[in-house]
Amino acid sequence: MDRTDDSLIALRRILRATELYARELAHSAGLTPAQLRVLQIVDEKSSATPKDLAKQMGVSQATITALVDKLVSRNQVCRVPSQTDRRQTNVTITPEGHETLVNAPDALQQKFVRSFEALEDWEQAMLVAALERIATMLDAEEIDAAPVLTTGELQMGGRRI
Amino acid sequence: MDRTDDSLIALRRILRATELYARELAHSAGLTPAQLRVLQIVDEKSSATPKDLAKQMGVSQATITALVDKLVSRNQVCRVPSQTDRRQTNVTITPEGHETLVNAPDALQQKFVRSFEALEDWEQAMLVAALERIATMLDAEEIDAAPVLTTGELQMGGRRI
DNA sequence: CTTGTTTTGTTCGATTGTTAAAATAACCAG
DNA sequence: CTGGTTATTTTAACAATCGAACAAAACAAG
Secondary structure (H helix, E strand, C coil), X not given: CCHHHHHHHHHHHHHHHHHHHHHXXXXXXXXXXXXXXXXXXXXXXXXXXXHHXXXXXXXXXXXXXXXXXXXXXXXXXXXXXXXXXXXXXXXEECHHHHHHHHHCCCHHHHHHHHHHHCCCHHHHHHHHHHHHHHHHHHHCCCHHHCCCCCCCCCCCCCCCC | CCHHHHHHHHHHHHHHHHHHHHHHHHHHCCCCHHHHHHHHHHHHHCCECHHHHHHHHCCCHHHHHHHHHHHHHCCCEEEEECCCCCCCEEEEECHHHHHHXXXXXXXXXXXXXXXXXXXXXXXXXXXXXXXXXXXXXXXXXXXXXXXXXXXXXXXXXXXXX
16 A cells, blocks of 8 residues: 555565666676676767766776776777867777677567557556656755765665665 | 556666665665675575575575675674584574664665655555556466476567566 | 585675875966 | 965775685485
8 A cells, every 4th residue: 555665665676676687787898897887888978077977977087097997998988088178088998898788688688578568558658757757756856965964864774776 | 658667667667666776775884785695585585595595596506505605704694503403594684684684774765655655545545456456467376486488489579678 | 423515694705895194297377 | 486275196004805725513324
């Protein structure tokens, strides 16, 4: 009867499934999960600065430096000095890196896409609406700017996502 | 117009928001994200073996041993030898560990729960139905048993979650 | 009961992820 | 030019992770 709990439980199932698959996927691509995520972001945006990557992934720039070092040594990405601002470095994907992504057997992706595209039109529309609504609930105020609450604030019990 | 892409984009927003918040939350609780997750699972189930934890989190048992060691040294959990099977160890949460969870300022949680509970009844029902449907799509066949596809399999393009 | 196999958990060694703080270098405003 | 800001890397230390090897207990078949 408690819909809030039901929604949180379903959300956790989604998070767990995607995370476990992400590990599997990275492993079969011969990379670590963190490295694969860098590669994916760089591929999607076709070019990203370390600062962008750090913000997107929620880690420090020092971490990005280390990850990019690893990917560079494997010829998956390369560093291209920015023309407009010589402080910046653009990380771009190499043909080898793109090949890695194309060959990554994204089982979760495949399963989801197949299931989703098998649905009736109105069902798809409903799911997209629901997902977007939930996404907006979760990332409403940009995470980066979210003030870190200190202990003693209002609590909602032991629930969590 | 491509609903599949829209759904994946929304899903990624959800994943990113929850992951970024998980880091923040763990940090403000004085633990690492991995340690906090162990603590959460142990609290939820009130007792879990290292094998359970490894399976739930998708890491090796060796990793769990290391994480539990850290939590034990901070008095957040303790190891209780199983009575029924002396090979097994039950990891249980301590009062201090429970206190840690209660005091963890779960901002994401609070925001989501507040937003969700402010919705109309039918809207909540719709979201729960959508979430459960998606969760089922994603974790249908238990991940642990999922065969690792090798390269050369059917690909769905560059999409990913 | 004894032997061989499986299950559970830990230890060890090595690699990777992660951060804070310091160091570098370039931008920008006056 | 000077001082302040921004982007990135370096360094040093700690945490996460795994595979392989190990020990102990359960179990199965004779």
